Amino acid sequence: MRPLTEAETRAVFEKLGKYIGENIQLLVDRPDGTYCFRLHRDRVYYLSEKLLKLAASVPRDSLVAPGTCFGKFTKSQKFRLSVTALDFLAPYAKYKVWVKPGSEQSFLYGNHVLKSGLGRITESTAQYQGVVVYSMADVPLGFGVAAKSTQECRKVDPLAIVVFHQADVGEYVRNEDTLT
Amino acid sequence: MGRKLDPTRKEKRGPGRKARKQRGAEVELARFLPPAGRFGGPGCAGLAEPGWADRRFPSRSRAAKRRLGAGSGPAGRRPLGAGGGGGRELTGQTARGQSGFSDSNSKWLAPAKAKKTQSKGNHVELSSDGEVEESSWEMEEEEDGSSEEMVDDYGASSSEEEELLPIEKAALKQKSDREGLSEDDSEEEEEEEEEAEEATKQKMGQKEEAGPDLQLNLDIDEQFKLPTKSLCASSVAIGDSLTVSPPAEPPDLHVIHQRIQGNMEVLQDFAMKREEGRTRQEYLALLRRDMAAYYSYSDFLLSKLMDIFPLPELINFLEANEVPRPVTIRTNTLKTRRRDLAQALINRGVNLDPLGKWSKTGLVIYDSSVPIGATPEYLAGHYMLQGASSLLPVMALAPQENERILDMCCAPGGKTSYIAQLMKNTGMILANDSNAERLRSVVGNLHRLGVTNAVVSNCDGRQFPKVLGGFDRVLLDAPCSGTGVISKDPAVKTNKDEKDILRCAHLQKELILSAIDSVNAASETGGYIVYCTCSVMVEENEWVVDYALKKRNVRLVATGLDFGKEGFTRFKDRRFHPSLKSARRFYPHTHNMDGFFIAKLKKFSNAIPQAQKDEEPAAEAAAPSTVPDTVTEPSPKKKKLERSKADKEQKLPQPALKKKRSLQAQRRPLKA
Numbered sequence: 001m002r003p004l005t006e007a008e009t010r011a012v013f014e015k016l017g018k019y020i021g022e023n024i025q026l027l028v029d030r031p032d033g034t035y036c037f038r039l040h041r042d043r044v045y046y047l048s049e050k051l052l053k054l055a056a057s058v059p060r061d062s063l064v065a066p067g068t069c070f071g072k073f074t075k076s077q078k079f080r081l082s083v084t085a086l087d088f089l090a091p092y093a094k095y096k097v098w099v100k101p102g103s104e105q106s107f108l109y110g111n112h113v114l115k116s117g118l119g120r121i122t123e124s125t126a127q128y129q130g131v132v133v134y135s136m137a138d139v140p141l142g143f144g145v146a147a148k149s150t151q152e153c154r155k156v157d158p159l160a161i162v163v164f165h166q167a168d169v170g171e172y173v174r175n176e177d178t179l180t
Numbered sequence: 181m182g183r184k185l186d187p188t189r190k191e192k193r194g195p196g197r198k199a200r201k202q203r204g205a206e207v208e209l210a211r212f213l214p215p216a217g218r219f220g221g222p223g224c225a226g227l228a229e230p231g232w233a234d235r236r237f238p239s240r241s242r243a244a245k246r247r248l249g250a251g252s253g254p255a256g257r258r259p260l261g262a263g264g265g266g267g268r269e270l271t272g273q274t275a276r277g278q279s280g281f282s283d284s285n286s287k288w289l290a291p292a293k294a295k296k297t298q299s300k301g302n303h304v305e306l307s308s309d310g311e312v313e314e315s316s317w318e319m320e321e322e323e324d325g326s327s328e329e330m331v332d333d334y335g336a337s338s339s340e341e342e343e344l345l346p347i348e349k350a351a352l353k354q355k356s357d358r359e360g361l362s363e364d365d366s367e368e369e370e371e372e373e374e375e376a377e378e379a380t381k382q383k384m385g386q387k388e389e390a391g392p393d394l395q396l397n398l399d400i401d402e403q404f405k406l407p408t409k410s411l412c413a414s415s416v417a418i419g420d421s422l423t424v425s426p427p428a429e430p431p432d433l434h435v436i437h438q439r440i441q442g443n444m445e446v447l448q449d450f451a452m453k454r455e456e457g458r459t460r461q462e463y464l465a466l467l468r469r470d471m472a473a474y475y476s477y478s479d480f481l482l483s484k485l486m487d488i489f490p491l492p493e494l495i496n497f498l499e500a501n502e503v504p505r506p507v508t509i510r511t512n513t514l515k516t517r518r519r520d521l522a523q524a525l526i527n528r529g530v531n532l533d534p535l536g537k538w539s540k541t542g543l544v545i546y547d548s549s550v551p552i553g554a555t556p557e558y559l560a561g562h563y564m565l566q567g568a569s570s571l572l573p574v575m576a577l578a579p580q581e582n583e584r585i586l587d588m589c590c591a592p593g594g595k596t597s598y599i600a601q602l603m604k605n606t607g608m609i610l611a612n613d614s615n616a617e618r619l620r621s622v623v624g625n626l627h628r629l630g631v632t633n634a635v636v637s638n639c640d641g642r643q644f645p646k647v648l649g650g651f652d653r654v655l656l657d658a659p660c661s662g663t664g665v666i667s668k669d670p671a672v673k674t675n676k677d678e679k680d681i682l683r684c685a686h687l688q689k690e691l692i693l694s695a696i697d698s699v700n701a702a703s704e705t706g707g708y709i710v711y712c713t714c715s716v717m718v719e720e721n722e723w724v725v726d727y728a729l730k731k732r733n734v735r736l737v738a739t740g741l742d743f744g745k746e747g748f749t750r751f752k753d754r755r756f757h758p759s760l761k762s763a764r765r766f767y768p769h770t771h772n773m774d775g776f777f778i779a780k781l782k783k784f785s786n787a788i789p790q791a792q793k794d795e796e797p798a799a800e801a802a803a804p805s806t807v808p809d810t811v812t813e814p815s816p817k818k819k820k821l822e823r824s825k826a827d828k829e830q831k832l833p834q835p836a837l838k839k840k841r842s843l844q845a846q847r848r849p850l851k852a
Contacts (some may be wrong), residue, residue: 030605048633054584054608057634057648064616065636084627104556114552137524139560169559172628180623
């Protein structure tokens with residue numbers, strides 16, 4: 001387990017910034033202590049400093065998961081955010097999309113969100129903006145990328161994709177093995 | 181028998197049902213086949229085949245058979261007789277009276293002779309419109325039917341039934357049907373039983389065999405008798421010893437069940453109901469064999485269970501193991517409240533109830549129209565599927581905020597996440613498991629439920645505290661033989677034997693010592709270890725805890741659970757520490773949750789007693805300085821006799837010392 005390098009930190013923050021904008025500072029300086037990011041086996045973990053002390057004493061081979069996994073670095077050093085970061089993105093998300101109850105299941109299976117399933121969308125969402133997807137009951141379901149800006153969403157036909165799926169909570173059941 | 185029917189009204193019947201059917205082809209043919217050529221045309225494909233009418237109009241063919249079997253006679257009414265029907269055979273006449281078949285089979289097909297009834301033949305105007313024909317056929321059938329009440333095809337009943345009333349004929353029909361069915365069933369069952377040994381048989385539909393078994397049942401009502409000595413004595417093949425009737429018959433589950441009940445009655449009131457000259461052992465041996473066969477347990481496991489449970493309770497336990505326990509979930513209070521979750525699930529169509537007064541987060545699911553493990557609420561981490569008994573160890577552990585907790589065998593992560601939610605994500609949890617495969621589900625569950633204060637590691641539990649120590653509390657849900665969760669995994673009934681249990685016990689003893697060593701006795705809020713297993717075996721439960729009491733400076737404290745059976749303080753030839761009464765046992769048949777054992781230990785000194793002989797009191801061991809801190813805690817009766825008093829040995833007056841030593845000697849008479 002080691003701290004992130006400059007380049008890695010930049011990549012992670014960039015990615016996070018797509019979803020939560022400048023609120024990243026809120027992730028690091030929390031009222032209950034400072035939190036930090038650590039890299040362990042190509043995965044980025046988010047944990048408090050207190051937990052860091054405990055995790056550091058565990059032998060590296062035996063350590064499986066210190067804290068919460070945010071995502072992993074691919075072989076070509078690109079950072080890919082995973083659904084396990086959802087709990088931290090959701091409260092600070094700047095652009096949100098609400099999905100109708102009928103197409104909740106479809107999104108949870110990994111499909112994109114169509115216009116017919118779109119309930120609400122935050123105003124002034126740009127195209128290709130990172131968004132967090134909620135159900136109508138305000139339960140975070142996952143995140144993705146807006147395929148159309150808000151204006152375009154109003155005009156487009158019902159079967160067009162409005163949000164590209166990137167991660168959803170259904171992966172806890174579908175891809176349990178690859179979370180770690 | 182009732183009134184006689186007018187013989188002229190009745191038609192006599194032919195030889196039999198099957199015979200009649202076989203003759204059907206000729207019959208139909210004789211009726212339908214017109215003078216040659218009528219059915220040769222292109223529009224009549226298939227009509228020229230003999231027997232086509234039989235297939236298309238089976239009801240008609242029956243009527244036709246009836247009629248033709250009667251042969252010549254007065255118009256509309258033909259008396260049937262066994263002889264008459266046989267004698268009057270079809271002559272292979274076609275509808276128009278021509279002999280032979282009109283197709284090319286005439287060379288080799290020699291139709292049976294039958295007198296054609298001209299009077300009936302006039303309706304046989306076959307046309308492509310089959311409906312007209314059908315209706316006319318039906319009328320004819322009804323004409324005949326009224327006289328015979330459709331008892332036509334009923335097999336054995338023939339000439340005897342001439343005198344019967346319609347209702348009697350229907351009853352006969354019913355009876356013959358049922359006999360036919362039951363005959364088939366019992367044949368099948370006997371074949372199955374012959375093939376399968378009863379050790380592998382599950383409870384099937386129970387059929388009472390007539391004859392000797394009825395006798396047996398009557399006998400049981402009066403007095404339960406053991407099978408004859410010769411059969412009883414042989415313990416080799418279960419098949420032999422269990423057959424009461426001649427050995428060729430395989431044992432019947434129903435009989436075994438009756439025998440078990442009879443046996444139990446005798447054993448309850450042995451003095452009154454026993455048979456002269458038979459020992460209790462024989463009754464018990466028979467009961468053991470019967471139960472092993474009926475419930476599919478291995479002999480070893482059943483003997484162990486007979487030692488633990490009194491007999492009536494044993495039956496309840498075995499029955500409860502056949503049935504699954506209800507599905508329960510635990511609300512994740514980090515993300516939602518039980519009230520809101522219940523509402524959301526009810527909206528999805530789930531039928532649920534709170535678990536009980538003892539739990540504020542549990543819900544029991546009765547039935548559900550959606551899969552409980554895949555609802556959006558589950559995926560969002562609002563609840564966790566968990567057995568009710570798994571909530572108990574964590575309630576006993578009672579983790580406080582800002583503590584350091586170790587969960588030594590955490591997979592699949594249910595208890596760990598419950599600990600985290602009780603701590604409200606403060607403090608630190610080290611979730612450890614030795615099985616890397618199962619750790620994936622731990623990681624998944626912890627992330628899904630939003631647990632942020634946990635570190636997951638993959639060490640062998642026995643490596644603690646070398647890896648890390650100084651925890652405030654430790655939860656050890658030790659790997660066990662699983663005899664408490666037989667309803668989830670029936671394979672345990674047969675694949676556990678003495679070696680497995682002892683191996684588990686050995687591992688558990690090592691783990692509990694490691695767990696105790698990982699706790700910091702001097703912690704302000706903690707110093708507790710909770711040891712739990714999902715087994716009912718004494719070797720894995722009380723024995724392990726007793727071992728820990730002897731080897732380390734710990735004592736048992738109350739678990740905080742006010743229901744559940746107390747742990748055993750003695751078992752067969754073993755004697756455990758009396759404080760084991762504060763441990764709790766849970767059973768499927770009494771609490772409707774998986775079998776469980778929970779013990780809570782408090783560590784009062786960090787020093788490890790040196791290995792010593794049992795009779796000598798500890799002369800060095802515990803550092804006296806730490807002892808006074810913990811000694812002043814309440815429940816003085818829970819103090820461990822040897823260890824704590826050993827420290828004060830020098831202070832005790834001599835007579836008290838001697839008394840204490842002699843008491844110790846009495847307590848452990850068997851240890852040399």
